Amino acid sequence: MGKGTGYTAYPMTDALSRSVYLLVLLCFLASLAMVYALGFKIPMAILSLFWTWPFLAVAGMLAQRIGKFRLASMMQGCALIYGQGLCLLMILFGMAAISGPYADRTLAAMDEALGFDWPDYVAATLPYKEPLTLAYRSFIWQPILVLIGLVMSGQTRRMWTLISAAIFASIFTSIIFALFPARGVYLHYGVSLDGVVKIGTFSFHHGLDYLRSGGREISRSLMTGLVSFPSYHMTEVVLFTWAGWSVKWLRWPLLALNLVVVVSIPVIGAHYFIDVLGGAVVAIVAIASASYWIQLNSEGSKRIVETEPSREAQAVTE
Numbered sequence: 001m002g003k004g005t006g007y008t009a010y011p012m013t014d015a016l017s018r019s020v021y022l023l024v025l026l027c028f029l030a031s032l033a034m035v036y037a038l039g040f041k042i043p044m045a046i047l048s049l050f051w052t053w054p055f056l057a058v059a060g061m062l063a064q065r066i067g068k069f070r071l072a073s074m075m076q077g078c079a080l081i082y083g084q085g086l087c088l089l090m091i092l093f094g095m096a097a098i099s100g101p102y103a104d105r106t107l108a109a110m111d112e113a114l115g116f117d118w119p120d121y122v123a124a125t126l127p128y129k130e131p132l133t134l135a136y137r138s139f140i141w142q143p144i145l146v147l148i149g150l151v152m153s154g155q156t157r158r159m160w161t162l163i164s165a166a167i168f169a170s171i172f173t174s175i176i177f178a179l180f181p182a183r184g185v186y187l188h189y190g191v192s193l194d195g196v197v198k199i200g201t202f203s204f205h206h207g208l209d210y211l212r213s214g215g216r217e218i219s220r221s222l223m224t225g226l227v228s229f230p231s232y233h234m235t236e237v238v239l240f241t242w243a244g245w246s247v248k249w250l251r252w253p254l255l256a257l258n259l260v261v262v263v264s265i266p267v268i269g270a271h272y273f274i275d276v277l278g279g280a281v282v283a284i285v286a287i288a289s290a291s292y293w294i295q296l297n298s299e300g301s302k303r304i305v306e307t308e309p310s311r312e313a314q315a316v317t318e
Contacts, residue, residue: 016298034094110274132263181212262276
């Protein structure tokens with residue numbers, strides 16, 4: 001019990017959470033190095049987005065200190081999974097600036113070899129553009145839903161694995177993206193955007209052309225979409241479906257939603273079909289990498305678990 005505090009003082013971190021914080025820190029340092037090395041100029045309005053998540057993470061540590069474990073896990077989980085996404089954006093700006101030749105012809109050829117006809121697919125799915133767009137945008141809030149499910153069911157280890165997998169996926173995606181940048185499937189096939197719900201990702205060439213030609217002023221208009229291959233939306237589909245599958249009440253609704261997301265990715269996200277397959281592979285490799293990383297760093301993490309009160313007892317105290 002903390003001296004004179006009237007409550008038991010628990011450690012704010014353990015070996016498991018520290019290993020994930022280390023990954024996020026490395027990702028953040030890589031983004032800073034990329035920004036500094038390439039001379040990017042980022043306005044304060046965008047930089048301010050980065051400070052929200054550290055404050056939330058610290059608040060989560062303090063909540064864990066006083067034994068509010070569920071609240072602590074939710075706060076830290078949200079801080080890290082959204083915070084690493086911002087770091088990924090900064091890294092992608094740099095990778096775009098040094099990316100190789102446009103790979104649209106290669107990606108379209110892969111689709112053709114696999115027997116996929118993208119223009120026909122768009123014609124068939126555009127009548128359902130509104131529900132597809134809603135599903136596609138669900139990844140704004142899906143991480144919170146999955147984190148709630150994992151925390152409320154006591155699966156904090158799986159939560160830390162999910163966050164680690166998201167970080168590994170970000171790293172893999174940024175590297176592959178630099179090797180296979182693409183201007184966008186709509187532009188490649190010359191398909192009109194008339195009647196399409198425009199959400200900022202239908203062609204990637206505006207931001208890519210700007211960054212590849214030496215543009216270094218970062219604006220909100222660049223924070224929409226740069227990556228065609230591999231599809232990070234598909235990566236998220238696999239990550240969140242995998243993480244939520246162990247939560248019984250979440251399993252089937254999440255699967256149904258994400259099947260609609262998969263349908264939406266080529267048309268709403270402007271992706272080649274090979275992008276979708278590539279995103280799935282990235283997710284599988286990221287989950288395997290994260291599971292191995294968590295296993296390596298799990299020694300010593302049992303201390304908090306052993307001292308954490310039961311969910312029923314915690315519910316009474318909270």
